[in-house]
Amino acid sequence: MLFSNDRLIPMKFLKRTHTCGELNASSGSAKVLLSGWVYKNRNHGGIHFLDLRDRYGITQIVIDENAPSELKETASRLKFEYCISVSGTVRKRPDNMINKDMSTGEIEISADDIIIHSSCDTLPFMVDGEAEAREELRLKYRYLDLRTERMQRNITIRHKTAFAVREYLNSRNFYEIETPTFIKTTPEGARDFIVPSRIYPGKAFALPQSPQIYKQLLMVSGFDKYFQIARCYRDEDARGDRQPEFTQIDIEMSFVDREDVLSLTEGMMNHVFEKTLSVKLPEAFRRLTYHQAMDLYGTDKPDLRYDLQMGDMTDLVKDSEFSVFKAAAESGGFVKFLNAKGCAGYSRKQITDLEETAKIYKAKGLAWMKVTESGIDGGISKFFKEMEKAIIERTCAQPGDLLLFAADNWKTACTSLGAVRSRLASDLGLIDRDRFEFVWIVDFPLFEWNEDENKWDPAHHMFSMPQAQFLDTMEKDPGPVKGDLYDLVLNGYEIASGSIRVHDPVIQKKIFSIVGFSEEEAMNKFGFLLDSFRFGPPPHGGIAPGLDRLVMLMCREPSIREVIAFPKNTAGLSPLDSSPSELSGIQMKELHIEFKLDEAEK
RNA sequence: GGGGGCGUGGCGAAGCUGGUUAUCGCACCGGCCUGUCAAGCCGGGGAUCGCGGGUUCAAGCCCCGUCGCUCCCGCCA
Numbered sequence: 011m012l013f014s015n016d017r018l019i020p021m022k023f024l025k026r027t028h029t030c031g032e033l034n035a036s037s038g039s040a041k042v043l044l045s046g047w048v049y050k051n052r053n054h055g056g057i058h059f060l061d062l063r064d065r066y067g068i069t070q071i072v073i074d075e076n077a078p079s080e081l082k083e084t085a086s087r088l089k090f091e092y093c094i095s096v097s098g099t100v101r102k103r104p105d106n107m108i109n110k111d112m113s114t115g116e117i118e119i120s121a122d123d124i125i126i127h128s129s130c131d132t133l134p135f136m137v138d139g140e141a142e143a144r145e146e147l148r149l150k151y152r153y154l155d156l157r158t159e160r161m162q163r164n165i166t167i168r169h170k171t172a173f174a175v176r177e178y179l180n181s182r183n184f185y186e187i188e189t190p191t192f193i194k195t196t197p198e199g200a201r202d203f204i205v206p207s208r209i210y211p212g213k214a215f216a217l218p219q220s221p222q223i224y225k226q227l228l229m230v231s232g233f234d235k236y237f238q239i240a241r242c243y244r245d246e247d248a249r250g251d252r253q254p255e256f257t258q259i260d261i262e263m264s265f266v267d268r269e270d271v272l273s274l275t276e277g278m279m280n281h282v283f284e285k286t287l288s289v290k291l292p293e294a295f296r297r298l299t300y301h302q303a304m305d306l307y308g309t310d311k312p313d314l315r316y317d318l319q320m321g322d323m324t325d326l327v328k329d330s331e332f333s334v335f336k337a338a339a340e341s342g343g344f345v346k347f348l349n350a351k352g353c354a355g356y357s358r359k360q361i362t363d364l365e366e367t368a369k370i371y372k373a374k375g376l377a378w379m380k381v382t383e384s385g386i387d388g389g390i391s392k393f394f395k396e397m398e399k400a401i402i403e404r405t406c407a408q409p410g411d412l413l414l415f416a417a418d419n420w421k422t423a424c425t426s427l428g429a430v431r432s433r434l435a436s437d438l439g440l441i442d443r444d445r446f447e448f449v450w451i452v453d454f455p456l457f458e459w460n461e462d463e464n465k466w467d468p469a470h471h472m473f474s475m476p477q478a479q480f481l482d483t484m485e486k487d488p489g490p491v492k493g494d495l496y497d498l499v500l501n502g503y504e505i506a507s508g509s510i511r512v513h514d515p516v517i518q519k520k521i522f523s524i525v526g527f528s529e530e531e532a533m534n535k536f537g538f539l540l541d542s543f544r545f546g547p548p549p550h551g552g553i554a555p556g557l558d559r560l561v562m563l564m565c566r567e568p569s570i571r572e573v574i575a576f577p578k579n580t581a582g583l584s585p586l587d588s589s590p591s592e593l594s595g596i597q598m599k600e601l602h603i604e605f606k607l608d609e610a611e612k
Numbered sequence: 613g614g615g616g617g618c619g620u621g622g623c624g625a626a627g628c629u630g631g632u633u634a635u636c637g638c639a640c641c642g643g644c645c646u647g648u649c650a651a652g653c654c655g656g657g658g659a660u661c662g663c664g665g666g667u668u669c670a671a672g673c674c675c676c677g678u679c680g681c682u683c684c685c686g687c688c689a
Binding site for chain 2 (some may be wrong): 050055074075089103107109111115136141144145146147217220244246250253370468470471474481581585
C-alpha cells in the first residue's frame with residue numbers, strides 16, 4: 011500500500027499495463043494504466059488534454075467534459091513534471107485529430123482515474139528541449155536534464171553501443187574480465203589520481219589511466235582474447251572530448267599481428283553501427299601512415315568528411331626571392347600550401363583571421379596569393395611572377411582560388427596549415443554532418459625527441475613493438491623507428507589507439523634504456539610485468555576504443571559530456587554533488603595525510 | 613600556465629552612440645475557455661543587470677580588477 015494523493019492506493023493499481031510509447035490503433039479499446047510524467051498540459055476548461063511521458067514515448071490523455079468532477083479537479087491541479095498514473099480506456103482519435111508526428115498519435119486515453127505520486131516544483135529549466143539551459147545548470151540538475159528527449163536518446167545509443175560491443179566480442183570468443191581500479195602508480199603518461207592508504211601509512215594506490223599492464227598480464231595468463239568496458243582515470247585538464255574519468259572498450263589478443271587487430275575492430279564497428287544506427291560501414295577502413303596524414307591534412311586525426319588536401323612546394327620556392335620561404339627551406343624546413351578553392355574574394359580581414367588560426371599552432375605567419383584570370387596576384391605574388399606557371403600547376407589552381415602557404419619546420423608547417431584547413435572547411439560548409447569517415451593512421455614513430463629535456467620520449471607508451479626492420483638500429487638511431495602502432499580516427503577524432511606489444515624482455519629493456527629509464531626504476535615500477543615475461547609470455551597486441559567519443563560522434567554531439575550520464579565540468583568539478591569536497595579531520599587522520607595550501611589556495 | 617567568448621527575473625534571449633519606470637518569449641499566480649498537440653484569451657507577481665571598484669550630472673552599456681562557466685593552446689603515453 012502506498013499513501014498518496016490523500017488516500018490509500020492499492021499497489022495493484024500502480025502497476026502499469028503499458029508504456030507511454032506502445033499504444034496505437036491496433037490496441038482496440040483496452041482498459042489500460044499508464045505511469046509517467048506530465049509533459050504537456052492543455053486545459054480547455056471543458057475538455058483537458060495531458061501529454062504523459064515516460065522513457066518509451068508520449069501518450070495523450072483526455073479528461074472529457076462529462077468526467078466526474080473529482081477527476082476534473084485532480085487533473086486541474088497537475089503541473090509540469092508531476093509524476094502520475096492514469097487509468098482509462100484507449101480510444102481512436104477522430105480522423106481529423108490524428109497527430110502523425112507522434113507514434114501514439116492515432117489514439118488517446120480517456121481517463122477515469124488519476125493518481126498523483128509526487129508533485130514538482132517550478133523547474134529550473136524546461137525539459138521540453140525548446141530552449142537549452144546553460145550547461146552549468148544542466149549539470150547541477152542533471153537528473154532533470156536526463157529527462158530531455160535528447161539525453162534519453164543519447165543514453166539509449168550509449169547502452170545499445172555497449173551492448174553491441176559485448177555481443178560482437180562474445181561471438182568472437184572474447185572474455186570480459188575486470189581488472190583492479192586500485193593499482194600501483196605508474197611513472198609515464200598522464201598524472202595519476204591517488205588514493206591514500208589507511209592501513210599503510212605513507213602509501214597510496216593510484217587509479218588506472220587504463221588497464222594496459224593488467225591486460226598484458228592476462229595475455230601471459232593465457233586468456234588470449236580479453237575485453238573490458240573499463241573506466242579510466244587521468245588527472246589532466248578536461249576538454250570537450252576529455253573527462254578526468256572516461257570509458258574505454260579495452261581489448262587485447264594473443265598470437266595476432268596488426269592486421270588481426272584492425273580487422274577485428276572494423277568488424278566490431280560495423281556491428282555496432284548496424285545495430286544501433288542501422289548504418290552500414292565499409293568492411294575495411296581507409297589507411298594513412300602518420301606521415302601521410304600529417305603531410306596531406308596537417309594532423310594525425312584528419313577529418314575526411316571533406317578532402318581539401320595540403321601540398322608541398324619546398325622544392326619550387328627554395329631559391330625564390332621570398333626570404334621567409336628561402337630561410338625555411340635552407341634550415342631543413344618545408345613550405346606547405348593549401349588551395350582554398352573559390353576564396354579569392356576573401357577580404358584582408360578574412361585572411362588575417364585565417365592567419366590568426368595558423369598562429370595558434372605556432373606558425374609565424376600565413377602567406378597568401380590570389381589566382382585571377384591574369385595569373386597570381388596580391389599577397390606574396392610579386393616574388394613569384396617568374397614561377398607563376400609552376401605554382402599554378404602544382405596547386406591545381408584556377409582563377410578565383412586563394413593559395414595559402416605555411417613555411418616552418420615540418421611539424422609546425424603541417425599542423426598550422428592543417429588548422430587553417432579545418433577552419434576553412436567549417437567556414438565554407440564543406441563538412442557533411444551525416445557522414446561517418448573512418449580512417450586508420452598507422453606507422454607512428456616509436457620515439458619523439460623531447461626538446462625541453464634533451465631526451466627521447468615514448469611517442470605512445472613503452473610497451474609498443476618496434477617494427478622488425480628497426481630492431482637492430484633502434485638504439486643507435488631512435489628517430490626513424492616506426493612502431494607497430496595504430497590509431498582509429500573518425501570524423502577528426504581519435505577514437506581508438508593500440509599497438510602490438512613487446513613480449514621480449516630484451517627488447518623491452520632496450521626501449522627503457524632509449525627513453526632514459528634505468529633498470530632499477532623499470533624493475534621498481536613495472537617489475538611485475540617484466541617478471542611475467544620470464545614465464546612464457548605470448549606475442550600479443552590490442553586496441554582501446556574510447557566509448558565516450560565513439561558514442562558522442564554517433565549521437566552527433568559536440569562534447570562527450572552529452573553522452574555521459576553524470577559528467578564533470580571542464581574544471582573537473584561535479585556541479586551535481588559539489589565534488590571534490592573537503593575531508594573531515596578524522597578522515598585525514600585515518601589516512602595519515604595533511605593538506606598544505608598556499609594562502610591563495612585557501 | 614596562456615588566449616578567445618559568455619554572465620540581464622526560475623529558464624532562454626533583446627537592450628543602439630551612456631539618457632525617463634530595463635523589453636520579449638517560456639515558466640509561475642489568478643480568471644475565462646469543448647478537440648488541443650509550441651493550445652488560446654484577459655490580468656498579475658517576480659531583476660540590487662555575476663561580484664568589487666572607477667569615470668560621469670547620469671552606467672546593464674565605458675575603464676580596471678575579480679569570480680564563475682565555456683571554447684582553444686599547453687597538458688592529455
